[in-house]
Structures are given as structure tokens and as C-alpha cells.
Amino acid sequence: MPRVVFTSHLQRHVACAESEVGGATVGAALEAVFRSQPQVRGYVLDDQGELRKHVFVFVDGRRAGLHDGVQAASAIHVLQALTGG
Amino acid sequence: MRLYVATRKGLFTIEPGRWTLGKPSFLGDPVTALVRQGDSVLAALNLGHFGVKVRRSDDGGETWNEVAAPAYPAKPEGAGDKTPWKLVQIWTLEAGGDSLWAGTIPGGLFRSQDRGESWTLVRSLWDRPERLEWFGGGYDHPGIHSVCIDPRDANAMTIAISCGGVWKSPDAGASWSLAGKGIYADFMPPERREDPNIQDVHRLVQCSAQPDVLWAQHHNGVFRSTDGGANWHDVKALAPSRFGFAVAVHPGDPQTAWFVPADKDERRVPLDGKLVVARTRDGGRSFELLRRGLPEAPAYDLVYRHGLAVDPTGNLLAMGSTTGGLWVSEDQGDSWRCVSAHLPPIYAVRFA
Numbered sequence: 001m002p003r004v005v006f007t008s009h010l011q012r013h014v015a016c017a018e019s020e021v022g023g024a025t026v027g028a029a030l031e032a033v034f035r036s037q038p039q040v041r042g043y044v045l046d047d048q049g050e051l052r053k054h055v056f057v058f059v060d061g062r063r064a065g066l067h068d069g070v071q072a073a074s075a076i077h078v079l080q081a082l083t084g085g
Numbered sequence: 086m087r088l089y090v091a092t093r094k095g096l097f098t099i100e101p102g103r104w105t106l107g108k109p110s111f112l113g114d115p116v117t118a119l120v121r122q123g124d125s126v127l128a129a130l131n132l133g134h135f136g137v138k139v140r141r142s143d144d145g146g147e148t149w150n151e152v153a154a155p156a157y158p159a160k161p162e163g164a165g166d167k168t169p170w171k172l173v174q175i176w177t178l179e180a181g182g183d184s185l186w187a188g189t190i191p192g193g194l195f196r197s198q199d200r201g202e203s204w205t206l207v208r209s210l211w212d213r214p215e216r217l218e219w220f221g222g223g224y225d226h227p228g229i230h231s232v233c234i235d236p237r238d239a240n241a242m243t244i245a246i247s248c249g250g251v252w253k254s255p256d257a258g259a260s261w262s263l264a265g266k267g268i269y270a271d272f273m274p275p276e277r278r279e280d281p282n283i284q285d286v287h288r289l290v291q292c293s294a295q296p297d298v299l300w301a302q303h304h305n306g307v308f309r310s311t312d313g314g315a316n317w318h319d320v321k322a323l324a325p326s327r328f329g330f331a332v333a334v335h336p337g338d339p340q341t342a343w344f345v346p347a348d349k350d351e352r353r354v355p356l357d358g359k360l361v362v363a364r365t366r367d368g369g370r371s372f373e374l375l376r377r378g379l380p381e382a383p384a385y386d387l388v389y390r391h392g393l394a395v396d397p398t399g400n401l402l403a404m405g406s407t408t409g410g411l412w413v414s415e416d417q418g419d420s421w422r423c424v425s426a427h428l429p430p431i432y433a434v435r436f437a
Contacts, residue, residue: 013135014151039151043135047157047171054134080134 002029002070006040007079016040026057027066029076044078054081086396087145088403088436089126090411091116094429096128098146101401101436104413104424110146118391120178121437122185127152127201129175129187137172139187141201152201155187166217168192168226177391179232182239184257188229192219192246196258207258215249215263215282222247222285222304230390231289235296243299243314245289250281251301251314267317270305287330288390290342293397298339302332307344309369320369325356331393333402335417340368343395343402343418345388358383362393362404364418378421379412386410391433405431 002023006016016037023029034041046052050066057064058077070076090097095109096116110116111130118129126146130138140149157170173190180186185197187204193211195204210216219227227249235241240257243264251265265281277283285304292298301308306327307320321327326346335341344363348356355361359382362375380386386406394403402414404421409428412421 010135013132013138042138042154042156043132046136048160048169052134052136 001072002074002076004029004033004076004078007077009080010040010043010078014039014043016043024069025066026059026064026068026070026076029070030066030078054083055079056081086436088394088401088413088434089119089146090403090405090428090431091119091128091391091433091435092405092409092429092431096146097428099413099424101396101413104422106425106428110142110149111140115432117432118175118178118187119433119435119437120180120185122180122200125200126437127178127185129178131174137175139175139201153197153203155189155193155195155204155206157193157206168217173224173226174228176228176230177232179234181234181242182257184239186232186234186242188232188244190221190224190228191226192216192228192249194229194232194244194258209259210252210254210261213261218282219246219249220283222287231286233289233291233296233299235291236293237296243289243291245286245301247287248283248285248304250284251286251289253314264314265317266315267310267319268301268303268308269319270303272305288332290332290334292334292339293336295339298334300332300334300342302329302344304328307332307369311339320365322365322370323363323372324374325361328353329388330390331388331404333393333395335395335399336397337399338366341366341399341417342369343393344372345393345404347387353387354385355382355387358385360384360386360406360410362402362418362421375414375418375421377419378414378423380410380423380426384410389432391435392431394434394436396436401436403434403436405434407431 001020021032088099095112098107115131126142142149160170168191177188187195194207197204231245233243242254253264268284287302297313299310308317310317328349333343363372392405405411407430411424
């Protein structure tokens with residue numbers, strides 16, 4: 001199952017444990033995380049359910065969006081962009 | 086009663102009388118607004134990457150817990166509305182009756198009746214067709230920076246928007262009317278100069294003892310109303326400039342108000358580098374310039390919308406600048422004491 005890892009910068013603000021979740025896309029994997037850790041949603045997604053402007057997602061080292069696919073062995077890293085600070 | 090100082094890099098708490106900085110909360114994080122409701126204090130954060138958050142303290146700021154942040158509903162397809170329905174910033178927080186109110190960029194007013202555990206967008210204002218004519222002032226999108234709740238009736242509210250004028254609700258936000266007759270904007274095309282829906286009121290304050298008296302620091306000058314905001318007259322006597330962002334009114338005396346004039350809008354610094362506070366005691370017919378204890382020129386401190394506050398006695402004043410200067414006065418502005426000249430940029434000061 002894909003593994004979702006959050007930047008330590010986010011862990012400073014809200015509890016967000018690394019987790020292995022189901023899902024064929026980045027969005028589906030994140031939704032699975034939010035089901036068990038609902039407090040994380042508003043830190044990653046905006047009011048319209050889109051990735052926050054200054055949050056980046058990488059899948060296996062490549063920039064990705066919510067609709068991009070993930071593999072069972074993928075690592076999804078959620079980190080802060082270097083803009084927005 | 087404490088003085089709270091919301092900055093680009095955290096929230097500072099100061100005990101009046103001692104005027105020494107306490108341990109900061111949220112060090113490193115932008116804090117944009119703060120309000121007391123009963124025994125609780127709520128602070129709005131604007132995390133650079135992770136969005137707007139609201140924290141509540143029930144122990145005077147020692148510890149903070151996350152409560153809900155306002156969120157805009159899903160934007161309908163084809164709404165013809167260029168404004169993103171996304172919370173950019175909480176610009177002001179106010180409490181009245183059982184309600185908390187959050188004025189936000191991009192122009193939505195939110196209400197909470199459970200101490201911040203949940204928020205509801207006030208659709209009666211958001212869905213007004215006039216909103217589509219509002220535009221940003223200082224930010225990309227319009228925003229509500231002032232929410233005045235009538236001390237006689239917590240359902241009666243007057244709000245101000247940059248740039249969307251002055252609006253009133255008699256019924257806790259169920260219905261709204263556009264007020265602000267007499268406010269004008271010389272920078273607009275002549276056809277729109279007096280259009281109340283596009284006025285850039287920078288800050289609106291209401292006298293607690295006589296709530297029908299409101300003062301507005303506007304992009305174009307200073308205006309005063311004595312009938313609850315329906316009609317306004319301009320206050321021309323303010324020197325050295327009628328431009329500025331902040332205004333505070335004495336809670337017990339509607340004739341007394343303070344301003345921090347800045348060089349007009351092209352520059353937005355103190356005129357000739359001299360930081361001054363202007364005080365009127367006669368409803369705006371004349372002003373005194375107060376400088377004792379303020380820095381010698383050159384001082385390029387700009388005091389932003391929420392950077393000037395008065396306490397409920399009307400004697401204590403606090404002033405914070407975008408270059409991190411913080412001053413207090415214990416004598417209604419006659420003299421000032423510098424608490425720090427080296428704070429992070431100050432967004433808001435508040436006695437609470």
C-alpha cells in the first residue's frame with residue numbers, strides 16, 4: 001500500500017502520523033489518511049478541496065497533483081513549498 | 086486585562102503597568118487577529134504553507150487548543166464570480182452576545198455560536214450582488230477588517246470592507262443594508278466617487294458610550310458619523326496628513342479619537358520621517374499632534390489598521406508598527422513609552 005509521509009514542519013502544527021493507506025491516486029490516498037486523521041485535512045487541502053497553494057506533494061520523488069496515480073509501493077511525501085513562508 | 090500584540094512571528098502578551106514582554110505564543114507563526122470571549126481568548130493564525138487556523142486559550146494564553154477555522158463552501162460552477170472562495174486571512178475577530186464574528190479576506194463574514202468550534206458563512210452578505218463590485222485594498226481580494234457590535238444590542242452590527250464600504254445589519258447578519266452616505270473617494274472616476282459600495286474604509290471604530298458615533302479612517306481621509314453610520318461628514322482638520330490606516334475612539338467620549346497620519350498613499354510612511362499621533366477632543370474640529378516619547382526623525386514606522394488600540398478606561402493606548410516598534414501611553418497619548426523597537430512586524434494590538 002502507498003506510504004504517506006508528512007514534513008516535520010507540518011508535525012509542528014498538527015499530529016500527522018506516517019501511514020500506509022489504500023488508494024490509486026494521490027487524492028484517494030490522502031482521503032484515506034484524512035479518514036483516520038481528520039485534523040490534517042485543512043492543513044493540506046484548501047476550502048475547495050484543492051492542494052494548498054504552498055503545499056507540494058511528491059510521489060516517488062516526482063512532483064504530483066491530487067489526480068496523479070500511485071503504485072502500491074509508492075512513497076507520497078507531503079511537504080511545504082519554499083514559497084509561502 | 087492584558088495587552089496582546091499579534092505579529093508576523095507570534096503573539097506577545099504584556100501586563101499593563103510593568104510593560105515587559107512575556108513569553109511569546111506561536112513563535113515563528115503569523116498571528117493576524119485576536120479577541121476575548123468570556124474567559125477565553127481566540128487567536129487567528131495564518132500559516133504560510135498550511136493555511137488559516139484558529140486557536141483558543143481558556144487559561145489566559147498559557148496553553149492553546151485548535152478550534153475550527155472558517156471555511157468557504159464549494160464554489161458553484163459558472164458563478165461569474167472572479168473571487169476564489171478560499172479563506173486567505175482572518176482580518177478581524179469580534180465577540181458580542183453569544184457570537185464570535187470573523188471578518189475575512191476574500192470578503193466573507195463568518196459567525197460562530199459555539200466558541201469557535203464551528204463557523205458559518207453569513208450568506209446574506211456573501212450572496213449580495215454588490216459583493217461582485219468589491220475589490221482588494223492592500224491585498225489581492227476584498228476583506229472585512231472592522232466589525233462593530235452595538236453595545237446596546239448585540240444584533241446590531243456595522244462592518245467595513247476594503248474596498249466595499251460600510252454595511253449595517255440590525256438582526257445579527259440576517260439582513261444587510263449598504264450605509265456610508267457622504268463618504269467619498271477622490272481617487273475613483275467621478276461617476277463612482279461617492280458610490281458607497283466601493284469605498285476603501287481602512288478602519289471603522291464605534292464609541293462604546295455613544296454607539297451612534299462612528300469614526301472611519303479612509304484611504305481618502307477621515308470621516309465621522311453621528312447617526313450610526315448612515316450619514317458621514319469628512320474631518321478636514323487632521324494634520325499633517327489625512328491618510329492613514331488606524332483610528333481609535335475613546336470608549337466614553339465620542340468627541341475624542343486618535344489617528345496615526347502617514348504620508349499620503351503613494352508613500353505610506355510618516356511625513357518627513359516623523360512618527361506622530363493626532364488626537365482630537367472636539368469631534369474632529371481640531372487636532373493636537375502628540376510626539377513625546379516617540380522616536381526622533383527619521384522614523385519610518387507605519388501603523389497598520391489594527392495597530393492602534395485603547396483600553397476600556399480610555400486612558401491606556403497601545404501602538405505597534407510594521408517595523409516592529411511598540412509604544413504605550415498611560416495618559417491618553419500625551420506621552421509614550423517604547424516597549425520594544427525590535428519586535429516582528431506588528432499586525433494588531435489589543436487590550437483584552
